[in-house]
Amino acid sequence: MSSKDRILARIRRAASGPADTEIPRDYLRVHGARTPAERADLLAAHLTEYRAKVHRTDEDGLPLLLARLLTGSRTVLAPPGLPPYWLSAADATRVHDRAASTPAELDAVDSVVTGCALAIAETGTIVLDGSPDQGRRRITLIPDHHICVVRVPEQVVDSVPEALERLDPTRPLTWISGPSATSDIELDRVEGVHGPRTLEIVLLDTDAQWGPCLPMSP
């Protein structure tokens, strides 16, 4: 008898329990009603609380903002599907991610700029799914500085249930809520143990009706 058969047989002998109950789904889908602007504000507040740096701009202001955030970076890695104009004003040498790039090569890159699949306001989370504007998992992991652009309002959802239903489970999913952190030593929080030490989120206003947004932080 294989272990699989043995385990399944044990389960079948063991699992004679009470009749099945329905799974109650009466928990909230969203915690509170928000306008798109409030949703973006909440996202920004929660990300800031987890020590991500949050910036706001519109399509016209994006290249200059990214150029400013990349000041001091000699190299910037961009996934293949990143809109070219995003980095049009940046001085940093653009490095392309190739399948053959080794972890050691990535380790030498200063910054990485990506888009995202969506962001969750209630938890302060961005989710990457490996789409062409986000690239491979490793590029947002090894360099020490990650800038992630979130299109507002369309990429911002309120809650975890709303996020899951928009995501494709067959894609590689990476959920990021603030920079890498540990509290293992006397519960003192330290950022940047292994993942990027600095996480910067750019909320990119794509809705002209919103009018100009003021930058969140200098």
Add this chain to the structure above:
Amino acid sequence: MTAVHLGMPAFPASPAFPAFPDAAREAVRDDVLRANLRHATHTIRDKRARAVGELADWDRLRAAGKAVKDHTLAHLDRYLLMLEASVTAAGGTVHWAADADEANRIVTDLVLATGEREVVKVKSMATQEIGLNEALEAAGIAAYETDLAELIVQLGHDRPSHILVPAIHRNRAEIREIFTREMGSWGRPAPADLDDSPAALAEAARLHLREKFLRAKVAVSGANFMVAETGTMVVLESEGNGRMCLTLPETLISVVGIEKVVPTFRDLEVFLQTLPRSSTAERMNPYTTMWTGPGPSKGADGDGPSAFHLVLLDNGRTDTLADATGRQALRCIRCSACLNVCPVYERAGGHAYGSVYPGPIGAILSPQLRGTGSPIDATLPYASTLCGACYEVCPVAIDIPEVLLHLRERVAQGGPVTRRGIRVRLRPAHGHTAERAAMRAARRLLDHPGALRAGERLLARARRLAPRGLPGPGRAWTDTRALPAIPAESFRDWWARERGSTRERGTSPRGRGTPR
């Protein structure tokens, strides 16, 4: 059914582990340990209460989490087969391991087949439970723990003492000393001028481990959840070491208990809300990685491992499933909230539980997974004041006190149990006369809900005080284990005074408040 001698427990308690009261007595004398633990548990528990309070629907999420897990356990065969099919369809390979030895053998063979002699590891309770590191070492394979706390434990030749923060019994000076002394023999040494600030220590760990991440070809992980319908594996973490291990190596081997399966991708919406808040008191943990097989889109372009192996681990779980009362322990999502509110854990420390599962959940899980044959496993069901705090915080509503009483009864009086899939009758444990008396005392309390409620409230209030026994009807029940002391007023006086105002408001035999 006749009594039979039980075979070796599935993951035996080391003979070195003394019975819980003895181990606890030692820990209670260790002032540094107790101070570290108190600071840690109180900090986390206060933060947690705030994080949970933010969700108006916490009770409903908790009920849903409980129901998802119960439903899955009731159809575990179906969901495991579904999971196997989805993981296989996504390009992964599924292995089934009935016990620790088999799981260790499978992992060792998989690693050897790659030609590699070292692996990086993501913190995982399941691999600690089966003693995987030791098994790999015996086969000439070095296993490197990459979670900072696990690294501290491993370098210190130590054992973890908490589910979430395994090195919480160590302070910064001790950690500095361990890093300085040990890192050099494992790889990149600690900087010569290492100071003991958490930032400097974390940086030393970063440098030490990065060298390993960048060259590792094989990683071993556990998983927080496995989705049957899609074959998606989920790992929650904070530091990024998990992402490193799950992304960079070519081969990924995940060892996961069979109870970690959930039916649908949607079910994650419950646990991704309850686990981080209940565990680290955050709205969301910094990193969550989900992957579905190695998949052509991942393996081919070098994004993520090109080979994925899932080892499904039984190791006493089906025996636990066979116990209608005890099986609820399999709902556990390892958030560690129950540890942080437990007055016994706070004083005894994690090591006293003689298992990788400390605290209240350890007190009900270890004796079920391993059987109650060893002194430590026979006494673990008594490692509790039954104050009910663990039940109230548990995000999947495991009634830990109920299972504790059930296990006490089993230890004291014997009865039917399932070991390695075979139903046997357990004899009353020798040398547990005290426990039998304790059971009787517990019974008496249970028959008098008012007394229990009063006693519990008293204990809850007395949690900050030094341990002593419970007077009155509870004495026999508590005199062999550490208990919080109670105020000068005697139990009986207090009860008499309180009685008038606390006349039964309900008929529940245990009278714990409903969870908030």
